[in-house]
Amino acid sequence: MKNQIVVSFIVLSAIASLFPANTIALDQVSLPKKIALTLDDSPRSANGYFDGETRSKKLIQLLDDKEVSQVAFFSVSSRLDDEGSERLMRYAKAGHIIANHTHTHPDFNKLTLDEYKQDFLKAHHSLKDYPNFKPWFRFPYLREGDTREKIDSMRNLLKKMDYTNVYITQNNYDWYLESLFQKAVKSGQKFQIDNIKELYVDLMMQSIRYYDDMAIQHLNRSPKHILLLHEMDITALFLGDLIDQLRAEGWQIISPEEALEDPIAKIETKSIFKFNPGRIGEIAKDNDQKKGLWHSSLEENFIEQQFQERVLKIKEDKSVNTN
Numbered sequence: 247m248k249n250q251i252v253v254s255f256i257v258l259s260a261i262a263s264l265f266p267a268n269t270i271a272l273d274q275v276s277l278p279k280k281i282a283l284t285l286d287d288s289p290r291s292a293n294g295y296f297d298g299e300t301r302s303k304k305l306i307q308l309l310d311d312k313e314v315s316q317v318a319f320f321s322v323s324s325r326l327d328d329e330g331s332e333r334l335m336r337y338a339k340a341g342h343i344i345a346n347h348t349h350t351h352p353d354f355n356k357l358t359l360d361e362y363k364q365d366f367l368k369a370h371h372s373l374k375d376y377p378n379f380k381p382w383f384r385f386p387y388l389r390e391g392d393t394r395e396k397i398d399s400m401r402n403l404l405k406k407m408d409y410t411n412v413y414i415t416q417n418n419y420d421w422y423l424e425s426l427f428q429k430a431v432k433s434g435q436k437f438q439i440d441n442i443k444e445l446y447v448d449l450m451m452q453s454i455r456y457y458d459d460m461a462i463q464h465l466n467r468s469p470k471h472i473l474l475l476h477e478m479d480i481t482a483l484f485l486g487d488l489i490d491q492l493r494a495e496g497w498q499i500i501s502p503e504e505a506l507e508d509p510i511a512k513i514e515t516k517s518i519f520k521f522n523p524g525r526i527g528e529i530a531k532d533n534d535q536k537k538g539l540w541h542s543s544l545e546e547n548f549i550e551q552q553f554q555e556r557v558l559k560i561k562e563d564k565s566v567n568t569n
């Protein structure tokens with residue numbers, strides 16, 4: 247009997263040694279990985295492909311089809327003419343959150359503190375009576391202030407008004423891909439829409455995996471992520487495919503409210519950023535990581551080159567160039 251116990255102990259120890267403790271712990275805490283969806287700049291003006299109303303209807307329909315019951319729309323209140331206002335109401339009535347993204351989408355690096363605060367307050371007054379409004383703020387361009395005074399003063403104002411700074415953990419340049427897409431449509435260039443879809447999903451997944459890995463490196467776990475998206479035509483066209491890919495890779499789509507329960511929501515980072523890569527980059531910089539705060543897919547030249555090769559096929563088919 248005693249020998250049996252000793253043998254069992256040896257066997258168990260041998261098995262345990264095959265799985266280093268941190269591997270087991272990471273797998274246990276990080277599956278399924280979780281991510282919430284947030285769409286900035288609503289109601290964004292029509293850019294050529296869809297009109298604004300069609301874009302909004304398509305977004306609502308695709309979220310419904312994919313059973314994503316709640317996303318947040320960070321809204322710019324200077325765009326609330328009759329059409330824009332009706333679009334926000336549509337989002338709200340579909341169960342999505344309406345939140346503050348300033349009145350005129352200013353760059354905090356270029357405004358005084360007072361000018362910036364006034365812009366934020368103006369948006370608050372325009373947006374606060376929408377159904378499903380939440381006192382949540384998304385800094386335009388993610389710029390939270392380039393001086394200690396600006397950062398602290400906005401943090402205090404948000405606290406005083408019971409606002410939450412809804413940071414993002416997942417940065418990307420979806421807006422730049424949208425601009426290349428609209429330019430190609432306007433200039434009548436020929437391309438397969440499926441090729442843009444594949445490029446969109448690929449670029450988004452690359453940055454998502456990158457910032458999740460960076461988060462695990464610094465937090466030893468995969469946090470509840472918040473994905474930055476924009477209320478744009480490529481989002482209305484391809485977000486459903488991105489959701490499918492996320493789920494295929496083991497991600498679960500959660501509400502922004504659930505994402506904000508993560509302890510990283512309470513962090514007030516110390517570093518000052520002129521250009522902020524998002525909360526994982528902030529945490530990494532506070533931990534002394536100096537390189538790689540921005541993923542290579544967040545670079546205009548890189549996206550442009552990918553677009554030419556994979557969508558316009560300029561490298562493979564020179565005739566496209568001369569037409």
Ligand SMILES: [Zn+2]
Nearest residue numbers: 286287386387
């Ligand atoms: Zn924005």
